[in-house]
Amino acid sequence: MTDHATYLDAKRALDDRSLNREVLDRFASELPPEPEILEVGAGTATMVERFGEWDVIEGGRWVAVDAHEEALAAGEARVGDAVGDIDVEYRVADAFEFASDAAAGGRRFDAVVGCAFFDVVDAAPAVDALAEVAPLAYAPITYDGETRFAPPDPDEEAVVDRYHRHMREYRPGGPDGAAALAREATVIAQGPSPWVIEPPYESGERTVLAHLLDTVEGAVGETGFDASDWAARRRRALEAGRLRYEAANRDLLVRLD
Ligand SMILES: C[S@@+](CC[C@H](N)C(=O)[O-])C[C@H]1O[C@@H](n2cnc3c(N)ncnc32)[C@H](O)[C@@H]1O
Structure with missing residues (x-):
């Protein structure tokens, strides 16, 4: 099984081309010039790098939180403490405990970002907890209930059916993570961001596919x-x-509030 950090790095190019640019542009338009995010x-911190490289924001402060210590450490080693004029902090923590502590300390952010995150958590309590620290959430690459192999x-x-059953039983977000988030918060913008991998494979795509096959086989088992x-x-x-x-x-x- 590919380790988590290797998989997250390998899927970066896939996310780059899958992200819905209209939703991203709308997010950028809602932010102040130097936002606190x-x-x-955050995984291996690919999103803050992307935001810097794509000039989505040109400065500000980015706090990257993940419970997975090795993935975040790999991100910190690669990205360091700044992307251009964006200062980056890393916190190994449960995201909701971090948000609750930040709120208790009076800390506020301009927005929350969670890529491929809102489908692995329970939308209702996630929205409640994050609303304490930010008015807005950007949730790209949120699973929307369909997987197909050819x-x-x-x-x-049978396999895809069991894979979704596994999500329903073991993953708080279930296979309908995108719909659940749309129900629990006020949608400002949304759009599709399908993942499509076809031969001939580009760099990293074999790693992503091998990881997904392991994941599906394990879950279905x-x-x-x-x-x-x-x-x-x-x-x-x-x-x-x-x-x-x-x-x-x-x-x-x-909108979270
Ligand atoms: C599918 S990965 C996505 C990582 C990264 N956003 C990306 O797209 O490359 C989901 C990440 O959420 C983290 N995660 C899940 N629940 C969490 C929680 N309650 N607190 C902090 N991190 C959490 C996992 O450790 C994992 O790294």
Whole structure:
């Protein structure tokens, strides 16, 4: 299994091309010139780098919080304490405990950013907790209930069905993370941000696909369905450069208060 930080770095180019630019532009237009941003589930800190490189913001302060110490440490080692004029802080913590402590200390942010985050948490308490520290949340690459692999496979439907069942049982966000966030907060802007990987694979895409196959096989196995034959066929297709993958995601910009 690919480690978490390697997977997050490998998916960066995929996120770059999948992000919905209209939603991102709208987010940028809502920010003051030098915003204070709280990033929840920051992983390896690719988002602050992207914001600097794409001139989404030109200065300010970015606090990157993640419970996964190694991923955040890898981000800190790569990015350092600033991206251009954006100062970056790293905090290994539960995002909601961090937000609650920040609120208790009277600290406020202009916005929360959570990429591929709001589908792994329970939307209602997440919105309540984060509303204490910021008026706005940008939630790109939020899973929107669809995964497809090709070429056709006899077990595909059962596997995807069990994968979603696993999300419902074990992942607070479930497979409908985007819809749940849209229900719990006031949507200012939203748009699709599908992940599509097709041969010939670009840099990092084999790593992403291998990680996703491991993830799906493991999750489906926990529901009591043996997906090892499906996974073996999918790995052979990946090896042969024939595996295609598509997932529906949604980028949301929401008002928290
Ligand atoms: C799918 S990863 C996305 C990482 C990064 N935003 C990206 O897109 O590359 C989700 C991240 O959220 C973090 N996470 C999940 N729940 C968390 C929580 N309650 N507090 C802090 N981090 C959390 C995980 O450790 C993981 O790194």
